[in-house]
Amino acid sequence: MLVFLLCLLLSSPPILTLSLNQDGLYLQRVKLGLSDPTNSLSSWDNNSRDETPCDWLGVTCDPLTRRVVSVNLDHSQLSGPFPIFLCRLPYLSRLSMVDNNINSTLPLDVSTCRNLTHLNLAWNLLVGTVPETLAEMPNLRSLDLSANNFTGDIPARFGEVSRLEFLNLAGNLLNGTIPSWLGNFSTLKELHLAYNPFTPGRIPSELGNMTNLKKLWLSHCNLMGQIPDSLARLNRLINLDLAINRLTGSIPSSITELKSIEQIELFENSFSGELPVKWLNTTTLRRFDASMNELTGTIPIELCELQLESLNLFENRLEGTIPESIAQSKNLYELKLFNNKLHGVLPSQLGKNSPLGSLDVSYNRFSGEIPESLCSKGSLEDLVLIHNSFSGKIPGGLGNCHSLRRVRLKQNLLSGSVPEGLWGLPHMYLFELAENSFTGSIPKRISGAYNLSMFLISKNQFSGSIPDEVGVLDNLLEFSASHNNFTGLIPGNLVKLDQLGKLDLSENELSGGIPQGIQGWGNLNELNLANNRLSGEIPGEIGSLPVLNYLDLSGNFLSGKIPLELQNLKLNLLNLSNNQLSGELPPLYAKEIYKSSFVGNPGLCEDLDGLCPEMGESKNQGYVWILRSIFVLAGVVFVVGVVWFYVKFRNFKRTKKSIAISKWKSFHKIGFSEFEVIDCLKEENLIGSGASGKVYKVVLRNGEAVAVKKLYGGSKKGDTSNGSLRDQFEVEVETLGKIRHKNIVRLWCCCNTGDSKLLVYEYMPNGSLGDLLHSSKVGMLGWPTRYKIALDAAEGLSYLHHDCVPPIVHRDVKSNNILLDAEFSARVADFGVAKVVHGVNRGQESMSVIAGSCGYIAPEYAYTLRVNEKSDIYSFGVVLLELVTGRLPIDPEFGEKDLVKWVCTNLDEKGFDSLIDPKLDSTYKEEICRVLEISLLCTSTLPINRPSMRKVVKLLQETSAENKSKTSKDGKLSPYYYEDASDQFVV
Template sequence: MSPSSRTFGFFSFLVFSLFSFVSSDDLQLLLKLKSSLVNSNPGVLDSWKLNSGAGPCGFTGVTCDSRGSVTEIDLSHRGLSGKFSFDSVCEIKSLEKLSLGFNSLSGIIPSDLKNCTSLKYLDLGNNLFSGPFPEFSSLNQLQYLYLNNSAFSGVFPWNSLRNATGLVVLSLGDNPFDPASFPEEVVSLTKLSWLYLSNCSITGKIPPGIGDLTELQNLEISDSALTGEIPPEIVKLSKLRQLELYNNNLTGKFPTGFGSLKNLTYLDTSTNRLEGDLSELRSLTNLVSLQLFENEFSGEIPPEFGEFKYLVNLSLYTNKLTGPLPQGLGSLADFDFIDASENHLTGPIPPDMCKRGKMKALLLLQNNLTGSIPESYTTCLTMQRFRVADNSLNGSVPAGIWGLPKLEIIDLAMNNFQGPITTDIKKAKMLGTLDLGFNRFSDELPEDIGGAGSLTKVVLNDNRFSGKIPSSFGKLKGLSSLKMQSNGFSGNIPDSIGSCSMLSDLNMAQNSLSGEIPHSLGSLPTLNALNLSDNKLSGRIPESLSSLRLSLLDLSNNRLTGRVPLSLSSYNGSFNGNPGLCSMTIKSFNRCINSSGAHRDTRIFVMCIVFGSLILLASLVFFLYLKKTEKKERRTLKHESWSIKSFRRMSFTEDDIIDSIKEENLIGRGGCGDVYRVVLGDGKELAVKHIRTSSTDTFTQKNFSSATPILTEKEGRSKEFETEVQTLSSIRHLNVVKLYCSITSDDSSLLVYEYLPNGSLWDMLHSCKKSNLGWETRYDIALGAAKGLEYLHHGYERPVIHRDVKSSNILLDEFFKPRIADFGLAKILQANNGGLDSTHVVAGTYGYIAPEYGYSSKVNEKCDVYSFGVVLMELVTGKKPIEAEFGESKDIVNWVSNNLKSKESVMEIVDKKIGEMYREDAVKILRVAILCTARLPGQRPTMRSVVQMIEDAEPCRLMGIVISKESDVKIKEIS
């Protein structure tokens, strides 16, 4: 080896030795940190190893300074999980940046975070931590703090902000912190450019000091409990680009001078109680997105909006706006959508909103618009939703509208349109809903309608269509609703309709149809309602209809002959006006001469009853045996090793709870476990649910009187159970029951909730404890419960689906304020049920279960909406979901549907205990219930819309149900 080589080698060794000396401590600390991430994404930390040639400075995500000291650790978006070791990190004295955002890290942040005194940048956002965030006043160099959406709870240490005067970004949103008034410490952070406090329990008024934060570019305090007016000092924030205050209780007008915020590009104050006109916004020419929906704004839309060069979306729905839409609206930008529904707007539709060819949705329902649809929209190839129902629009629909290739909804109902549906409709390959009801459309339907193969809902009622019904309807395999009543259709009902295997609602009443009823209709597996009344149909009633389970059957006022099938005889009134029919059981019909078949059917019917009774008796014996076994199991709890996990401040210990789990404290039993009332030494009352762990399944017999679940469930505690309970523990809402803690052992799980002294809504309406609830109280219960479900569905990144919404799971406090209870537990327990996917198991309670549960594994929040609709029907009618008077295989939804034939029949089903002066108000809520219980999930509103509709259903407003002389209820669909 040459001398020069030896010199170079020695120099390299010296440098490496010095480097190792500087970084050896950091190396050991990082390796210790790695060991805590046992569930980390494979491969991410492969470079973190002892013999790494470059030391810790070569580790993935690690940055060092010139001396080899670690200054930054950036492991964000790495798919990491496990409990992060903060004690190791905080020993790295030179660390200035720690970025862990968008992972699945868990654990509690230790108080020794205070040792991270060099930190300038801390990002723990979008993780699964637990417990409170510790005091951090020692981090006086901090400039960026991201804690958003990380499941922190408890009291946030606002006082620590007094030392963090250099903060530029403060992002705390989407954490279930304890409620706190807008913290004064925040308005002293004068260097802030980004403030995100949405959905972290901020209450009270926005302080005037907000105007001191003159560097702010982004201000978000949405999904909170803010009250009062927007302070006038906000106009000092001249650099503000984004302002989001939606979903609060703000009142008043936009402050004078608000229009001076020239840099605003995103403004969202939707879902508040703001009022006044929009004149202050006319000078905000840089707006890209303007969201003002669900307020009380009035006056005209400023014509300047039509000159905004950057505005791409505009939501103004559910206000009191008047006058015309600016005719230049959307013509200067890549306009995306407009929703100005539910106002009092007049004048024509602006013609150029799709001028740049980017528009996706035009929603102008429930206004007073006039004129015709502009021809310019026939070239809007990006349009997905075209909804202008309930206006005074007229003229023929431009032919190209029918065939727009990406259109999913055409909703032109309740206008004065005329003319035909053109053959262009065959080009509408993505069209799902075609609603033309209550117009003056005419001519024959084109056979080409079968080319719109994605159609699921076709509503053509109350028009002037004529001619034959196209046989091409049979090509629409996904069609679920076909309403053609009150037109001039003639000829036969196409036999091909029987190929629409998803059809649930078929209404062809009040036409001039002739010929026989196709036997193929009896092969429709999901058909729920069949109305062929007031036609000229002849021949026999097909025996195949006997196989259907219909909530509505109406064949009245035709020319049918022969015997009424025995299994259809329970549909009283469904066959009137057919003098050629006979029956052995319907007294109002002539008796059939050849009755041998009828006697045979009667014998079969009796045998079915006997066989069914034997099954019920066997089930009852099995049920009593299990109850006896359960009682034996409940005698004692094993006092083994208990683990308590708290989610709120507690004034009790696990011993206080465990010692109270005894028979004399038992107050309820359900499919998920027993419930006990616990009284603490200080008099505070708690409810404790005892979930037994078992290797065998437990069965809860159907019991309509107690509204218990119908599931078979395996109630084992697992890591998935703990994770889901952790998620539920983060829920903070006035209308969701408080979960204080969980206490677990190898054999049992105890969930400790707040105690609600007035029991459940089921008790108040149906049990021996029932109370004479006035309408005001029932209304408050409906609204509060709806808000609780809205929070579960919309308050998180993904919906928390309850899956067992019912009146017995709506608990009432001493003031009859409602709390949603038992949310999520059905899903949790099924996830442990022998490895079965929970969406493959029918969860819920008879009478509340959405129809799609029976034939679909796609379960989402719309199932909760259906169940909540049933609860609303209970509140309005006072009836249980299942009553003997409803008839065999019928529930309250079918019963209500069958009683919507006239205004008198609707009023008749309202609970007699509701005072006369409130009966029409109750019918408004019944309207909401009908929308919620639509058979198709896609036709049900979201819980956010349900809340809005209930809030609108107050005294002195018009009824939302219009009773027509055709014995059919017309319900305006909410966009």
């Protein structure tokens, strides 16, 4: 039997019992210490027949020794403390964990990773100070700790690292100073310290000792003073970026001695004086940006003789002409010189020798003709020449420039006919010829401009009829053609333009009636047909336009009755004067405050006293006037007596102090009494409450409703001081009291007696976007509605940032502060922490506390406390992400992430489809993805990369265009490129 078993054992195949080597065991310990919600480390199990971890995700081994030499776990959504067990891998030379959620301090014993040459922990949640023990890694050549939350100083011991070539600490919370000992890094090739709130200080002159340095990125570092001449010793420097600081003095001529320099970024500082004249040593320079400073003098000829690709000197005080030599550059793509005092003519050969893509010389004093050669290379996309004195005709060659996307020639002295080809360029979305002397007519070829969204040709001498082909421009958002000589009928198919937001055909000679079917103008906000020769009746369909708030039909021959349907509109302006209207006024408008809207209509004179004061005059008018005055005075005395008695009686019944009616202040013409509001502030009318007060719905006697916010006293609801209540009330009143915009909630009136503070707003029946979007009522919000809400809110914020003087920063943009009316039109609300930004410090005023809501606060605002429009833009980007994903800005499912980080992570791992709210119709997928792209631009970590709200509006408006950028096959986002004379943005 024993022999049999022995034979059986010998005849059986051997059993392989491979065990994992020590490197693999260490990596498994690493896995145990990390949270891995997406199971990225599923391969880190010993299920293979290999005793090494060399085939595991992110692990690289030496091909001979089979020992781990590199670990790359980028974008794996891992969270937890830094995995110190990685430092036990004896041959590990490269470690990268970019874009995860490593959320502890970086341990001091990280120095046990002694063989590391490259360490990259960028885009994590690391906190605390940068460990000085990193200097104990003798072989370290590259260290990237950017986009974390490190605080304090740069450790002085870093000066001991003898081989370091790359150091990136940008985008942290470092608040010490930029140390002078950095100049000891003779081996360093790249130094990135941008976007840290360093203590204000100068650029250390010792940085000029880093003779091997190629890139120096110190933008947004609170730098002051002048650029030290010692930087001229950086002979290998390729990129010098000192933008967005407070540097002063003149730009030193020493920077022209940088022999290898290719890019110099000095924008948004306080440089003054003239530009350096001699640029003989910087023959390698390709990009120079010194915009948004206080530079004077002329543009140096020597600078323009370089083979530049980009020259940006906008928003300075430069004078003189543009040197002809700039046209000789074979690489020039971008030339932006707007908002200066430049004059003369443009270089005649501009664009002939280079692929010119963008030219913006707006708000200068240029004259002469537009050069014929601007689009010789077929690359011109943006031509912006507004507010100059250019004359002559538009060059015929621009009619064949199919690359054009924006043409802005407003307010010049241009004349003659417009090249026919220019009307129909397929990629053009903004065409602005206003305030010139152009003649001719709009050709039928306009139908070829199918991407056109802004068509602005007012104040010219165009004539003929408006062609029907304008009605096929499906993406048209604004058509302004006022103050011309157009004749004939208003084309009937204009009613098909369902995206149209503004139609202004006033001050022409148009005849016939207002087209039928205008109920298709669901997005129309402004309709101006004044001072034409229109006849017929006013169609009642106008009353069905849900967002119309400006209606001017004055100075025509319109007849018949005023449609009762006009009472459905919420108008800021109504003007039907100087027509031939008759009949009765709609009851809502039969009031004294609307008298000016109906003057000059003889058939209406008996319906409202005094509408036509020239009628009914008699010899006894003086006597009648005296009698009327007596009766009016008696009536006033009687009313005052009744009011006095009523107030005294109310005071007697109430235990609390009453609201003094004398303290009421109105900001609009209101048709209700203050008493009506006070009587309805009861608990049964309560519709909401928050930290600052309660909100009531008050139904007035005329059937209309208003919302009344009653602010708490200083001792209630955790309010720590009467001052905070007073500040919130005064900010809200000061801000909303002077704003008139369809997408800003309307403040009717207010009351302030010291103890009682009331704010009376228009009532929004659909509540807030946040309440609808994150509740069982979300089914009411299909994608077209969500898109409309996004565009409305963007236009409201754009008005605050760009059209208010001075600008207003909201500081608490969130879905709960976007209110919806009965048609789901959006209004931006709650201005209790808004900030009016004044003077030269616009966008840079510091606050004593953080304002905003968790999940919406821009990352830089949390540590700089600076008021900035970019903070609002970040918050609005979060709102867009809510609309696209249907998710809350903070959700337990995200772990320690917020919505922005969750979207970025899932986008890289799973693509678009994993982000889109499953409740949305998939037929809108392409448009939803474009809105997602815009939201990611808005929530960029670096404020400079966020578009302005004016740009956001344009981007949203263009999402429905057929030929805009689409999602690429690999699931990545395609970039946008937009620039404007008044607000720049490039991604």
